[in-house]
Amino acid sequence: MSLFLVNRYLGDDEDGVISKVSHSQALLTKLQQKVKQKQRQSLAKQRERTGEEETEQQEVPSETKDEKRSSEKHQQQKKKKKKRKSTAGVLLDADSNSSEPAGKKKRKGAEDKKQTSQESGQSVVGVSPESCRCETEREQEVEEPNKDSSAATGFRVLGGFESRPVHKAKRVLPQWLAEPDVIHRDIKCNLVPVSSVSGVSAQLLRKLEANGIQHFFPVQAEVIPAILEGAQHGFLIGRGGYRPRDLCVSAPTGSGKTLAFVIPVIQVLMERTVCEIRALAVLPTKELAQQVYKVFASYAEGTPVKVVMLGGQRSFAAECASLSEQRGSVRCSRADIVVVTPGRLVDHISKNPGFCLEHLRFLIIDEADRMIDSMNQLWLSQVLKAVYCSAAGPEDRTLFRRTKPACITAASLSPGQMPLQKLLFSATLTQNPEKLQQLGLHQPQLFSSVHSPSSSMTPAEPTHKHERFDFPQGLTEFYVPCTMNKKPLLILHFVLYLKLRPILCFTNSRETAHRLYCLVKLFGGVQAAEFSSRLSPGERKKTLKDFEKGKIQLLISTDAAARGIDIKDVKCVVNYDAPQFIRTYIHRIGRTARAGKPGLAFTFLLRIQENNFLRMVMDAGSPGIQRQLVKPECLKGMEKQYEVVLQELADVIKDEKSRH
């Protein structure tokens, strides 16, 4: 049985006369006949009107008779048609009804056409087949408007073809970036008692309290439960057999992001039986890796969890020995958590056969935006290769297995998949989806405290031109208009007379840092130190320790200390050289006003730098930067000594250059 029946119009006679001829031929002949009839009919009418009827009768009597007959027949046919159409019209929608009957329109149109052709002097008598076809076409043209009318055809005409203005495509953020889980900005007003966050063991709670932590900061209160939730059925299998979502955390400098991953990772790994590398924390510099290692080690103490740091301070062989040992023919891991810099990580993946990442559960990427920028080192692809190197084949019968992430199907989830979860942290996490895409995130979830148009907008709104970041609540920003030669006097004025110490002072190059350090030392009266790649890792470590202990009043540093370094009670940050990029500015000033405490940030600006710098800061979402003028009289007293010191400095630098 056919589902659809297609009825074709075969003319008025459906008596089977044309059944032997092909339908199309029959239709064509019929149409041609009709055209002729119409032509004759209209000709006759015209003659009647112009009084030429008699003459015409003499000339073509037989034709006229025929015409009359055909005209009568035609009239009858039209009546029939009209009748049918009016019946069809009853079935049509109200909007398809035409005020004027279609047949009438058709006639009127045809008549109008004829009139026009006569006016233009065209003879209708003896119409050639060519002109006949032309006339037919014209008639069809006149009929066009009637085609629109569904009343004429009996079919409903569907709409939606009218042209509309084309709108320019808007750029939209993926939903997970546009609608993040919001982290409260104000630390002090949103403290959460540590005991009220479920899933943290009594042992860790005791440790937190012993370290003076009674409350979790907002970022910790949000992120710790989220990580624990992804591992609530253990670290070997995701919730419901699925891979947990990767997490991205964007919260201000000093807001406590380190503990937000340290606590849940240790909590999850405390329940492990076999020691294998299950968490890898990757940080851009040795100092930062050292700092994060310390926090991990402090909370892992007293638990079975073992933490190892790979930062290049020890020999490669010593690091290998700390990672695994050989017991007979079996390799045994000696680390559950490894804290590492990208360079050293790649070294161990490629050169250390005892470095096994096949059991990795957490990949923590701290200072994630910087790590994305250093992606050209290809460390991430090396890690993923090492994680999935022994991807099991179909013959594998182990309880849990590890296969490269692909489409989720019933078959792909059986046996259970050992998940790898990426955890990204930064104070200036990029919201550029193209950059984040390089990390191959799985159903990412964003935690952010940035209430900027770019993050609060709906996915349908365009992205904001400038990236916006969150600034620490307790921070007050200033800029100090100055000239190049007054900068050293200004910094001395800050330390000696304003007593803003300890000061962390940033320069744009290690040469400037060194010159300034030498100058301040020659000037005297200030305990100063420098911090840059001029120093060995050991010297840098000692310098930071002395600064933390309060032995150094003025630490002059390159951007080596701009990111992540957590030094308690830095009262003031000075940008001796204005930073070129907003991210650098945010990380530099974030060395003060940490953990909800107050702090001051000053930026020395030359006249030509003012406009661009201030615009950059305001565009980034700064709550406001105030102008701080230092009167020339305040510096007058130091000028004489400064001139002398400048002479000495030239000799010192010359001396140093000759020695190298």
Ligand SMILES: Nc1ncnc2c1ncn2[C@@H]1O[C@H](COP(=O)(O)OP(=O)(O)OP(=O)(O)O)[C@@H](O)[C@H]1O
């Ligand atoms: N719940 C808490 N209670 C009290 N102090 C805390 C708490 N959490 C973290 N801190 C302290 O706050 C300081 C800043 O923490 P942390 O270094 O983790 O900040 P961060 O967000 O990683 O900053 P950055 O972006 O600059 O790296 C540290 O000294 C830390 O000990």
